[in-house]
Amino acid sequence: MYSIGVDIGTSTTEVILSNIHISISPGASLLPVTTIESVEVIYRSPVFFTPMISDNLIDLVRIREIIEIAFIESCIQKEEIESGAVIITGESARKENASRVSETLSSYLGDFIVATAGPKLESVLAGHGAGISDLSRKRNIRIINLDIGGGTLNASVFESGSLLASFAMDIGGRLVKFNSDHTVTYLSKRILFLIEKEQIPLKCGQKATFQALENLAECLADFSLQACGLKEMSESAVKLLITDYQPPENPDYISVSGGVGEYVGLTDYSDIYKKAMEYGDIGPLLGWKLNLAFQSFPDKLLIPAEKINATVIGAGTHSMTVSGSTVGFDEDILPLRNIPIIKSTVPFSEWSAFCSLTRPLAEFYPNDTLAVSIQGTASPCYQDLKILAGEIARFYEQIPGPVIILMKEDFAKALYQMIRIHTSYQKPMICLDHIFVENGDYIDIGTPVGSALPVVIKTLIYQS
Numbered sequence: 001m002y003s004i005g006v007d008i009g010t011s012t013t014e015v016i017l018s019n020i021h022i023s024i025s026p027g028a029s030l031l032p033v034t035t036i037e038s039v040e041v042i043y044r045s046p047v048f049f050t051p052m053i054s055d056n057l058i059d060l061v062r063i064r065e066i067i068e069i070a071f072i073e074s075c076i077q078k079e080e081i082e083s084g085a086v087i088i089t090g091e092s093a094r095k096e097n098a099s100r101v102s103e104t105l106s107s108y109l110g111d112f113i114v115a116t117a118g119p120k121l122e123s124v125l126a127g128h129g130a131g132i133s134d135l136s137r138k139r140n141i142r143i144i145n146l147d148i149g150g151g152t153l154n155a156s157v158f159e160s161g162s163l164l165a166s167f168a169m170d171i172g173g174r175l176v177k178f179n180s181d182h183t184v185t186y187l188s189k190r191i192l193f194l195i196e197k198e199q200i201p202l203k204c205g206q207k208a209t210f211q212a213l214e215n216l217a218e219c220l221a222d223f224s225l226q227a228c229g230l231k232e233m234s235e236s237a238v239k240l241l242i243t244d245y246q247p248p249e250n251p252d253y254i255s256v257s258g259g260v261g262e263y264v265g266l267t268d269y270s271d272i273y274k275k276a277m278e279y280g281d282i283g284p285l286l287g288w289k290l291n292l293a294f295q296s297f298p299d300k301l302l303i304p305a306e307k308i309n310a311t312v313i314g315a316g317t318h319s320m321t322v323s324g325s326t327v328g329f330d331e332d333i334l335p336l337r338n339i340p341i342i343k344s345t346v347p348f349s350e351w352s353a354f355c356s357l358t359r360p361l362a363e364f365y366p367n368d369t370l371a372v373s374i375q376g377t378a379s380p381c382y383q384d385l386k387i388l389a390g391e392i393a394r395f396y397e398q399i400p401g402p403v404i405i406l407m408k409e410d411f412a413k414a415l416y417q418m419i420r421i422h423t424s425y426q427k428p429m430i431c432l433d434h435i436f437v438e439n440g441d442y443i444d445i446g447t448p449v450g451s452a453l454p455v456v457i458k459t460l461i462y463q464s
Helices: 062-074 090-094 096-108 119-129 132-139 191-198 210-228 235-239 274-279 283-296 310-317 346-361 382-398 412-422
Strands: 002-008 013-027 032-044 052-054 081-088 114-115 144-149 152-161 162-169 176-178 184-187 252-257 336-343 371-373 401-405 429-432 442-445 452-456
Touching: 002 062, 002 096, 032 062, 062 096, 081 096, 081 119, 081 252, 081 283, 081 452, 090 096, 114 152, 119 132, 119 144, 119 152, 119 162, 119 310, 132 152, 144 310, 152 210, 176 210, 184 191, 191 210, 191 235, 210 235, 210 274, 210 283, 235 401, 252 283, 274 283, 336 346, 346 382, 382 401, 382 412, 382 429, 401 412, 401 442, 412 429
Parallel strands: 002 081, 081 114, 144 252, 336 371, 371 401, 401 429
Antiparallel strands: 002 013, 013 032, 144 152, 152 162, 176 184, 336 442, 442 452
């Protein structure tokens, strides 16, 4: 299937098109197993400056033109797209029309295109797109990937291929913008406290010296290493955090992707001021200062396979997964989009109280269709499944929309059949396995691929 990734960032906008190869083969129990066999990027757009109508409005018309050019140049029809993501990242996610732009583009591109933005999801996609997830798995090591663009630093921590944590900070190359005569034209309000505290002479409408810009970049570079656990976190660094944060422990390596990552690991920085003037921001200076900061930790820096393209590649190639093959579903209600997930903490031993213990979580979404993630067990017996089936039926009596049950273990199809056989429940129903989620996630569920369903788990929608 063809997949598209569109990344509308603070500084730049990119589009990629990929071919996702799906395989269906007998599993250990001879049941068919549907897996993503490989992903091939078949088109990469040029890197465009993100088009803006004003400081607070994204140019939707120009963004759509960029996507249409990608279809023409790749010789792929829009109607052939079956998966992918439109993500608005960094400072762009805070623009007045960010939500409308994302939803409009996803509707234009198709039913199973994610319309989302947010630092947690961006962190994860960038880690995958930079190749860090695969590298940590192959080498059985822990790597922190810092994806630094124009507006935000989005970090993902991978160990042996598994995501351990993610966090984001207001650190980026375009938090300060200036014109050809060094006059500052923009200062992000997120860093005004830092400029005042460090007494850095930067002010909108006034000329900036390179020394002042260097001083700010040096502070931001130092905060980046602090967040990776290489130094103690300062009060100023903590103020720049956007998301929840737990200090990463003992990373084997740290990689830097994103536009700023293009300037980390270079051997020649003689034209760094020229590059800063060319882009009119501190991105190149921040990359240079990061490189200098890593000289105190020479064994920690790792150069990723992808830098500026990491997020858009992640969006186009890693935003989708497939469910297990032992699933049950009513196909006529598919596809489904933007379904909030509640994660039940009721253990297998207390399934008989599933309804009463889980119902309070549903009060956060009183008028929504809901998906419920349950804690299962490897081999539930017939009586256990019968009890759970009755509890699920009671839970969904007051929930609008279909029954949507998610689990990690391989008994979704058995549970689906048990609910149909042993309850009078007539609502449409979907039971999926091999699904890993957290409270606050959202899910998109597509139409069948073989005996499985393609799904997208969205970790965070919009960050204010």
